[in-house]
Amino acid sequence: MDSTLKVANLETKICNIEFPNPIWTAAGPTSANAEMLRQAAACGAGGLVTKTISVQPARVPIPNIYSPFSGSLLNAELWSEIHYRDFIDKELPQIKSLGLPVIASVGYSPDDLKILGQALEKSGLVDAIEFSIHYIGKDAENLKRTAIAIKDQVSVPVFAKLSPSISDLKSAIQAIDDIVDGYVAINSVGPALDFNVETLQPYLGSEDGRGWLSGRSILPIGLHFVASIYSLAQKPVIGVGGISSVLDVVKYLMAGASAVQICSLAILKGQQVYGELAQQLSEWMEEHGYPNIESLKGAFHRQQARKLYVLKEGAQLYPSIQIEQCNFCDRCVRSCLHHAIRFEEQKFLVDRSRCVSCGLCISLCPKSALTLEELS
Numbered sequence: 001m002d003s004t005l006k007v008a009n010l011e012t013k014i015c016n017i018e019f020p021n022p023i024w025t026a027a028g029p030t031s032a033n034a035e036m037l038r039q040a041a042a043c044g045a046g047g048l049v050t051k052t053i054s055v056q057p058a059r060v061p062i063p064n065i066y067s068p069f070s071g072s073l074l075n076a077e078l079w080s081e082i083h084y085r086d087f088i089d090k091e092l093p094q095i096k097s098l099g100l101p102v103i104a105s106v107g108y109s110p111d112d113l114k115i116l117g118q119a120l121e122k123s124g125l126v127d128a129i130e131f132s133i134h135y136i137g138k139d140a141e142n143l144k145r146t147a148i149a150i151k152d153q154v155s156v157p158v159f160a161k162l163s164p165s166i167s168d169l170k171s172a173i174q175a176i177d178d179i180v181d182g183y184v185a186i187n188s189v190g191p192a193l194d195f196n197v198e199t200l201q202p203y204l205g206s207e208d209g210r211g212w213l214s215g216r217s218i219l220p221i222g223l224h225f226v227a228s229i230y231s232l233a234q235k236p237v238i239g240v241g242g243i244s245s246v247l248d249v250v251k252y253l254m255a256g257a258s259a260v261q262i263c264s265l266a267i268l269k270g271q272q273v274y275g276e277l278a279q280q281l282s283e284w285m286e287e288h289g290y291p292n293i294e295s296l297k298g299a300f301h302r303q304q305a306r307k308l309y310v311l312k313e314g315a316q317l318y319p320s321i322q323i324e325q326c327n328f329c330d331r332c333v334r335s336c337l338h339h340a341i342r343f344e345e346q347k348f349l350v351d352r353s354r355c356v357s358c359g360l361c362i363s364l365c366p367k368s369a370l371t372l373e374e375l376s
């Protein structure tokens with residue numbers, strides 16, 4: 001580890017627990033045991049979320065992790081293969097000794113949570129508990145029963161980790177907001193499938209070949225959940241899903257997250273990503289005049305009332321170019337379904353009778369040479 005990593009200005013307090021920075025591990029293979037979490041702590045993680053334990057250890061299929069495309073994963077890893085008694089007696093004391101806040105992840109049924117809650121409370125080794133709703137019914141009544149089952153057993157804060165398959169987020173939040181102390185969103189997305197066209201076999205070894213999608217491709221879903229929970233709930237929310245750069249961390253915090261968790265990126269790039277992101281976040285905040293996490297938290301909601309464009313009567317939006325930035329790659333021309341763009345002798349021409357102002361060309365330009373301009 002680089003001991004000069006600068007993580008100043010990043011301290012954050014959630015439910016009275018003090019975290020040195022808001023970049024935490026997420027439940028997954030990089031938090032499976034004390035050895036993994038020792039690495040995470042050494043690499044600068046600000047909080048230690050552990051792999052989900054349940055009453056019955058998981059029997060995990062193999063293979064269970066596959067990368068379908070760059071930055072994303074499909075997994076069929078289920079929960080921990082370690083018996084919960086072994087986890088609490090052997091792993092947890094070592095994890096606690098690392099000196100960072102420890103959030104134990106538990107699942108799944110109310111009966112499971114009762115047993116796990118009692119055992120964790122007795123151990124006195126966790127600062128908070130996160131319960132996953134991944135494999136249980138997602139209706140409001142079921143969520144409420146599950147939240148009560150764990151909350152009744154423990155004195156530490158309890159966070160509900162929500163799955164993106166919840167269809168009625170408002171009812172879910174209403175059902176549990178008085179019970180839980182916070183939220184974690186989101187778990188991986190699915191079920192999802194990919195397979196080899198030559199062998200016709202799925203890439204994952206689960207019974208039906210299905211798994212769960214995580215990594216870059218799910219970022220916008222996670223941001224939607226965090227922003228919605230921030231608006232609907234009275235409790236802190238921790239953002240997770242698709243973080244691959246410091247700007248993704250900034251987006252989660254601006255959407256309302258008090259901290260973030262990283263899973264796929266740490267699997268794909270190594271555990272040093274926690275400290276690297278913390279360092280980059282500190283620098284980004286300094287450059288952009290955000291003195292602390294609190295000032296960044298929810299910033300997106302403070303701007304939301306403004307519509308992206310309020311057009312004058314008879315005006316329309318058309319792409320406009322900074323020609324000195326253009327490398328003439330032709331991407332905008334090829335991607336315009338309406339054939340509204342062409343270059344003539346390196347001059348950028350927009351056929352206004354064809355352009356529908358969709359905005360796609362602007363987002364695809366690799367040189368940020370295009371903007372939308374209001375023209376009458």
Ligand SMILES: Cc1cc2nc3c(=O)[nH]c(=O)nc-3n(C[C@H](O)[C@H](O)[C@H](O)COP(=O)(O)O)c2cc1C
Pocket residue numbers: 026027028029051052065073075076077078079080105132134161186187188213214215216218240241242243261262263264265
């Ligand atoms: C291989 C793998 C195993 C995971 N295991 C768990 C788990 O045991 N419990 C849980 O709540 N989430 C689990 N997750 C989900 C992650 O904690 C996280 O919510 C999800 O992957 C989205 O974050 P990411 O895009 O940063 O990976 C797992 C994810 C992966 C990729």
Ligand code: SF4
Pocket residue numbers: 321325326327328329330331332333364365366367368369370
């Ligand atoms: S996509 Fe951007 S860089 Fe490429 S030709 Fe169009 S304006 Fe130029």
Ligand code: SF4
Pocket residue numbers: 318319335336337338339340341350354355356357358359360361362
């Ligand atoms: S805004 Fe849409 S329709 Fe107009 S030029 Fe760009 S891609 Fe084509």
